[in-house]
Amino acid sequence: MKAIGIDLGTTNSVAAVHYPDRKTTEVLQVDAKPHTPSVVGVRTRKNGDEYAVVGEDAVHGAKDSTTTVFSVKRLMGRTVGEPQVAEVSKRFDYEIVPASETDPTAAIRMGKEVRTPTEISSLILHKIKQDVGRGLGTEVTHAVITVPAYFEIAQRAATRQAAEAAGLVVKRLIDEPTAAAIAYGVREVGTTGKRVLVYDLGGGTFDISLLQMVQDGDGRNHLQVAGAAGDNWLGGDDFDHLIVDHVLDQIRAEYGEPMLDQKFRRLLKESAEQVKRRLGQSEFAEVNIPGAFRTSPDGPLVDVFYEVTREEVKRLIAPLVARTMALVDSVLAEGNFTPEDITDVLLVGGSTLTTSVREAVVSRFGADKVRMDKPMECVALGAAILADAVSGLECPSCGTVNDDESENCSKCKNSLHGAMSASGLVIYEQTTMALGIAAVDGDNPDAFVEIIPKGTQYPLTKPMTKVFTAAGRQVRVPVHEGVHKIASKNRVQGVIEVELPEGLEPNSDVEVSFNYDGDRVVTVVVRVPGTTFVQSATLHPKAVENGSPAPQEESTEELERAIDIVEMFVAKYDSYIEPWHRDRIKSRLHNAKDAFRRQDDKEQRRYAGLLYRDLDTSGLATTLYYADIVAERAEPAECENIRRKAQEVRQAHEQKNDARRALSEKVLGELIQRELRKQSGGALADPSDLLRTKNPSAR
Numbered sequence: 001m002k003a004i005g006i007d008l009g010t011t012n013s014v015a016a017v018h019y020p021d022r023k024t025t026e027v028l029q030v031d032a033k034p035h036t037p038s039v040v041g042v043r044t045r046k047n048g049d050e051y052a053v054v055g056e057d058a059v060h061g062a063k064d065s066t067t068t069v070f071s072v073k074r075l076m077g078r079t080v081g082e083p084q085v086a087e088v089s090k091r092f093d094y095e096i097v098p099a100s101e102t103d104p105t106a107a108i109r110m111g112k113e114v115r116t117p118t119e120i121s122s123l124i125l126h127k128i129k130q131d132v133g134r135g136l137g138t139e140v141t142h143a144v145i146t147v148p149a150y151f152e153i154a155q156r157a158a159t160r161q162a163a164e165a166a167g168l169v170v171k172r173l174i175d176e177p178t179a180a181a182i183a184y185g186v187r188e189v190g191t192t193g194k195r196v197l198v199y200d201l202g203g204g205t206f207d208i209s210l211l212q213m214v215q216d217g218d219g220r221n222h223l224q225v226a227g228a229a230g231d232n233w234l235g236g237d238d239f240d241h242l243i244v245d246h247v248l249d250q251i252r253a254e255y256g257e258p259m260l261d262q263k264f265r266r267l268l269k270e271s272a273e274q275v276k277r278r279l280g281q282s283e284f285a286e287v288n289i290p291g292a293f294r295t296s297p298d299g300p301l302v303d304v305f306y307e308v309t310r311e312e313v314k315r316l317i318a319p320l321v322a323r324t325m326a327l328v329d330s331v332l333a334e335g336n337f338t339p340e341d342i343t344d345v346l347l348v349g350g351s352t353l354t355t356s357v358r359e360a361v362v363s364r365f366g367a368d369k370v371r372m373d374k375p376m377e378c379v380a381l382g383a384a385i386l387a388d389a390v391s392g393l394e395c396p397s398c399g400t401v402n403d404d405e406s407e408n409c410s411k412c413k414n415s416l417h418g419a420m421s422a423s424g425l426v427i428y429e430q431t432t433m434a435l436g437i438a439a440v441d442g443d444n445p446d447a448f449v450e451i452i453p454k455g456t457q458y459p460l461t462k463p464m465t466k467v468f469t470a471a472g473r474q475v476r477v478p479v480h481e482g483v484h485k486i487a488s489k490n491r492v493q494g495v496i497e498v499e500l501p502e503g504l505e506p507n508s509d510v511e512v513s514f515n516y517d518g519d520r521v522v523t524v525v526v527r528v529p530g531t532t533f534v535q536s537a538t539l540h541p542k543a544v545e546n547g548s549p550a551p552q553e554e555s556t557e558e559l560e561r562a563i564d565i566v567e568m569f570v571a572k573y574d575s576y577i578e579p580w581h582r583d584r585i586k587s588r589l590h591n592a593k594d595a596f597r598r599q600d601d602k603e604q605r606r607y608a609g610l611l612y613r614d615l616d617t618s619g620l621a622t623t624l625y626y627a628d629i630v631a632e633r634a635e636p637a638e639c640e641n642i643r644r645k646a647q648e649v650r651q652a653h654e655q656k657n658d659a660r661r662a663l664s665e666k667v668l669g670e671l672i673q674r675e676l677r678k679q680s681g682g683a684l685a686d687p688s689d690l691l692r693t694k695n696p697s698a699r
């Protein structure tokens with residue numbers, strides 16, 4: 001297992017690794033460079049096949065701006081109606097469309113394919129995983145991935161999915177400013193009471209976060225976000241555009257309205273970016289583009305050569321720098337802080353390498369507080385430190401540091417649930433669903449009673465408890481995760497059977513408490529107040545959420561079944577699976593078989609879950625697979641109907657008639673749903689549930 005940190009940036013992505021024995025953290029090379037442009041493009045082979053290119057290749061070979069995707073991070077987890085999506089549409093040439101007729105997720109038309117931002121990000125992450133693995137001489141399996149502090153649940157989920165699709169186990173998603181603070185060492189002993197301002201000016205976005213290091217009741221340090229602001233459309237790119245406009249003004253002053261083609265504009269933008277960077281070291285830099293344009297259709301080619309000074313750039317970008325400082329002031333004002341209250345200012349993002357940006361921050365806070373160390377890499381470096389730190393659990397009872405995967409302490413044998421990472425730094429995440437139990441509530445025999453509400457920060461610092469009335473001695477506690485008021489509409493995470501002590505009064509109180517740790521493991525404790533009765537059990541919601549079958553099944557059997565089904569699926573539906581997705585499934589099968597050989601319980605369940613998810617997300621192949629299964633169980637007339645529609649979809653696909661295929665696929669989807677509802681007595685509408693319980697055609 002090799003764990004790395006990845007900063008999946010809007011403009012650039014960076015990977016890093018921490019070596020605990022050497023106490024060093026290093027940036028890893030992708031395409032022999034420390035920064036990978038977060039850009040994906042499409043190329044066409046001579047035979048008409050299309051394939052994706054990522055990073056430098058996508059930027060430099062970019063011939064077609066309509067199929068070269070920049071800034072995909074801005075679209076993560078968004079739907080087509082959102083304002084941010086409209087803004088991206090305005091600024092970039094690629095076409096944003098709904099993922100399908102029934103799915104409004106924003107997706108991008110790339111040549112013949114429509115790809116979701118998750119898929120595109122997964123291509124970037126996959127490239128990083130492969131290249132970095134080659135460099136390290138070992139397969140990279142795990143990662144801590146950073147996301148902006150303002151990312152919501154859907155955007156975080158999309159990022160997590162992208163990483164999983166790229167074959168990475170996500171150890172944690174962590175906020176970018178927090179990662180930066182870790183890289184800058186704001187987690188070491190004696191840092192309590194620090195108030196840290198993270199000024200992150202990247203390629204396209206500006207984020208300002210105010211972090212406080214606080215200590216909880218158990219003496220654990222954690223970073224709290226005490227304030228945040230930003231501008232989604234402010235960054236180094238805007239600096240480049242101002243330099244471009246400045247040079248164009250000079251060209252116009254000299255040549256009137258010359259003929260400027262797309263290629264020249266692209267070269268000028270690249271040159272402006274280079275100039276901006278060089279001005280960090282020197283007072284002057286040149287824009288130099290030989291044979292740039294013609295003044296008239298048969299006029300000679302003109303060479304562009306202009307000198308740009310640091311002072312000029314400072315003047316050009318001054319209004320933008322002032323805007324960043326106004327946002328800094330607003331964060332301070334909101335928290336009722338003055339610059340004196342801030343102990344450290346961390347400069348993050350490539351654009352803080354611009355001299356006048358740094359000067360503005362220093363003049364507000366004083367040189368002694370402002371720190372700049374590898375601003376383009378520090379987010380990835382912090383993630384790498386965490387990737388290493390979270391691999392190791394400190395036993396809450398005896399302090400022994402255990403292996404990441406351990407359930408119980410190797411020394412004192414106590415449970416490690418709720419144990420903190422050995423680094424002593426706890427990073428909080430929020431639950432995306434409520435956790436609770438099914439109980440009788442008034443007239444409702446199937447009420448979902450929440451114990452941990454949706455949006456609760458976890459790991460919990462102490463368990464959350466509710467009191468119930470026990471109807472008899474045998475108590476069943478069905479644990480569900482979801483947000484529906486009817487318990488059975490939420491996913492079952494497990495059932496705990498409890499036998500209460502003899503001689504208890506009828507209708508006695510029973511206390512049920514849930515703990516939820518950093519690995520998303522639920523520990524349920526049932527107590528009877530006033531007695532010594534305690535019974536506890538642990539559940540692993542992750543495996544169930546990932547789509548694996550009920551926890552009763554042995555993990556080895558579960559994985560074996562998943563491998564069988566998915567191998568059959570790939571063989572039978574091969575021509576309907578996108579090539580990149582097929583590669584992903586194959587690499588997953590390979591890893592799953594490894595996990596099977598290793599017989600590691602947790603890993604086996606995880607891979608089974610991931611394989612089922614691949615099965616669920618294979619687009620057209622998934623639809624056809626569901627259709628086959630559902631048809632097999634349907635009445636003859638309906639079976640015929642489903643099969644006919646599936647045949648239409650196949651034909652349209654073979655004829656490359658996308659419009660007809662999409663339409664037939666939608667109708668087929670509706671037929672599948674209708675039949676599923678019928679087969680399950682009206683309750684079940686998720687085909688994947690059916691697949692996992694029984695699978696006659698899969699074997």
Ligand SMILES: Nc1ncnc2c1ncn2[C@@H]1O[C@H](COP(=O)(O)OP(=O)(O)OP(=O)(O)O)[C@@H](O)[C@H]1O
Pocket residue numbers: 009010011012013035200201202203204205206235236237273276277278280348349350351352353354375376
């Ligand atoms: N030496 C330099 N001087 C000035 N600007 C620089 C320098 N090096 C890189 N940059 C700029 O930094 C920006 C990229 O920064 P970075 O890689 O931190 O962004 P990102 O994290 O991908 O984007 P975002 O923060 O918007 O998500 C680009 O605009 C680039 O031109």
Ligand SMILES: [Mg+2]
Pocket residue numbers: 009010176200202349379
């Ligand atoms: Mg960044």
